[in-house]
Amino acid sequence: MDAQQFSADQLAQGIARGDFTAGEVVATYIKRIEDTDTKVNAFTTRCFDRALQEALVIDSRRARGDALPPLAGVPYAVKNLFDIEGVVTLAGSKVNRSNPPSQADAFLVQRMQAAGAVLMGGLNMDEFAYGFTTENSHYGPSHNPHNLACIAGGSSGGSGSAVAARQVSIALGSDTNGSIRVPASLCGVWGLKPTFGRLSRRGSYPFVHSIDHLGPFADSLSGLALAYDALQGPDEHDPGCHAKRIEPISTALTAGLQGLRIGVLDGYFHDNASDPARQAVQEAARILGVTAQVSWPDAALARAAAFIVTASEGGQLHLDHLRTQAHDLEPLSVDRFMAGALQPAAWYVQAQRFRRVYRDKVNALFEDWDVLLAPATPVSALTIGTEWLDLNGQRLPSRAAMGVLTQPISFAGCPVLVAPLWPAGTEKMPLGVQIIAAPWREELAFRVAHVLENSGVAHLNPVEF
Amino acid sequence: MNEAETLDFVLVSAKALGIPMDAACAERVAAHLQRTAAMAKMLESAALTPFDEPAEIFCPKPQ
Numbered sequence: 143m144d145a146q147q148f149s150a151d152q153l154a155q156g157i158a159r160g161d162f163t164a165g166e167v168v169a170t171y172i173k174r175i176e177d178t179d180t181k182v183n184a185f186t187t188r189c190f191d192r193a194l195q196e197a198l199v200i201d202s203r204r205a206r207g208d209a210l211p212p213l214a215g216v217p218y219a220v221k222n223l224f225d226i227e228g229v230v231t232l233a234g235s236k237v238n239r240s241n242p243p244s245q246a247d248a249f250l251v252q253r254m255q256a257a258g259a260v261l262m263g264g265l266n267m268d269e270f271a272y273g274f275t276t277e278n279s280h281y282g283p284s285h286n287p288h289n290l291a292c293i294a295g296g297s298s299g300g301s302g303s304a305v306a307a308r309q310v311s312i313a314l315g316s317d318t319n320g321s322i323r324v325p326a327s328l329c330g331v332w333g334l335k336p337t338f339g340r341l342s343r344r345g346s347y348p349f350v351h352s353i354d355h356l357g358p359f360a361d362s363l364s365g366l367a368l369a370y371d372a373l374q375g376p377d378e379h380d381p382g383c384h385a386k387r388i389e390p391i392s393t394a395l396t397a398g399l400q401g402l403r404i405g406v407l408d409g410y411f412h413d414n415a416s417d418p419a420r421q422a423v424q425e426a427a428r429i430l431g432v433t434a435q436v437s438w439p440d441a442a443l444a445r446a447a448a449f450i451v452t453a454s455e456g457g458q459l460h461l462d463h464l465r466t467q468a469h470d471l472e473p474l475s476v477d478r479f480m481a482g483a484l485q486p487a488a489w490y491v492q493a494q495r496f497r498r499v500y501r502d503k504v505n506a507l508f509e510d511w512d513v514l515l516a517p518a519t520p521v522s523a524l525t526i527g528t529e530w531l532d533l534n535g536q537r538l539p540s541r542a543a544m545g546v547l548t549q550p551i552s553f554a555g556c557p558v559l560v561a562p563l564w565p566a567g568t569e570k571m572p573l574g575v576q577i578i579a580a581p582w583r584e585e586l587a588f589r590v591a592h593v594l595e596n597s598g599v600a601h602l603n604p605v606e607f
Numbered sequence: 608m609n610e611a612e613t614l615d616f617v618l619v620s621a622k623a624l625g626i627p628m629d630a631a632c633a634e635r636v637a638a639h640l641q642r643t644a645a646m647a648k649m650l651e652s653a654a655l656t657p658f659d660e661p662a663e664i665f666c667p668k669p670q
Contacts, residue, residue: 351664352662352664442649443649446646449643449646450643450647450650464626465624465626468626468627477632477635477636480621480626480636481637481640483624485643492647492653495659496655497661498659498662498663499653499659
């Protein structure tokens with residue numbers, strides 16, 4: 143069995159049909175991880191005993207003739223800010239190592255287990271999710287499977303890398319300012335940042351309470367849809383979970399484009415993109431028959447406000463670490479955490495007041511449009527260690543600049559699906575397109591993504607190892 | 608705030624919050640804060656009225 147041969151949905155179907163057992167699948171993926179992780183450094187924790195046990199349960203259920211759940215036997219892994227029972231939740235840090243092991247799985251890990259998925263381990267990330275590159279000084283950088291000298295993106299870099307390297311079919315990550323969308327774009331996999339408040343965050347280590355989202359990566363759009371459906375469920379114990387019901391989208395994938403008003407974001411989203419990033423969007427627009435250009439309101443102000451809220455809440459959250467263990471924190475982000483902790487309250491309050499007005503403007507925009515397109519990252523993956531990025535005549539700090547196109551969208555809470563495209567001019571590296579819908583309308587983004595996948599323009603590419 | 612004023616602000620604020628900070632660290636933090644200050648200044652241009660409340664998080668009881 144070749145791990146690069148089957149996607150998440152194909153694995154689930156094959157196991158359900160009896161083409162192979164869950165045990166065989168898990169053994170294949172364990173070997174895949176053992177053979178490749180020295181190259182990509184995606185995993186920080188391996189849960190192979192648990193995986194074999196979960197696979198055994200699936201095979202026993204099938205042997206009894208039970209109906210299997212939708213992700214039965216599909217291997218997945220989680221960014222190491224998700225609680226895994228019996229494992230210390232690192233959140234990419236060194237200082238958390240002395241914390242006690244988690245007493246229970248995170249809410250979303252429980253949902254994945256209920257759907258039959260098999261947990262393979264925990265994945266690398268930027269410390270406390272404050273970064274877009276996963277150049278983690280404690281655990282080493284995650285490498286891009288399509289060019290090992292390049293970043294995987296971040297902060298969920300291990301999640302993007304693990305799916306692209308076909309170590310797992312599905313991974314879970316978090317996205318505050320782009321931390322699912324950036325690695326999905328740079329690693330060339332499918333990614334979803336749902337509506338803010340759609341999925342419970344209980345049992346995940348927070349970064350910015352008022353902007354944190356969780357979501358899945360997958361090696362196929364159908365796999366992404368299955369994972370998203372499995373993850374949904376109201377949770378009254380997460381004050382940031384606003385979902386009242388499960389709204390499955392797997393059955394809506396094939397509804398097509400009829401009736402959809404689709405546009406391409408111009409202005410800020412054009413000015414902050416390289417030629418390949420623009421080409422990726424143009425290619426998607428061509429497939430969709432889209433010519434309309436649309437202006438997103440106050441994008442630059444929204445990025446500034448997201449930056450300020452992130453720094454302030456993140457800095458405050460880690461105040462004790464800054465006071466007593468600053469020397470053990472990530473050198474690439476500790477100064478930013480400190481600067482955030484010191485920000486005047488007036489900046490933060492202005493940003494939160496702006497956010498409400500901004501949300502209303504974004505929601506008004508979606509009265510005229512159903513889906514909007516934009517690049518997910520300004521450029522394809524940079525070489526690890528790159529400090530500065532020259533973009534259309536601007537010299538920008540590269541680590542922050544990778545999120546310039548994602549931050550304004552998440553600040554409004556809109557759902558965004560990233561489709562993996564492969565534009566010219568990137569030396570065969572991927573660059574994703576954001577498919578953006580109004581809050582709570584994830585199914586519209588999935589419908590558009592399905593057309594892109596069916597056309598062949600959006601897909602995973604195999605890696606060379 | 609100019610560079611020197613930002614550095615002064617960092618040192619005083621860090622003391623108020625109990626964050627130990629040597630001179631080199633304070634300079635790096637001040638450089639970050641100056642970049643954020645530029646964003647905060649830009650954000651002040653947003654047209655807000657006295658009635659524009661912050662985005663909500665608090666809820667007294669789920670209905």
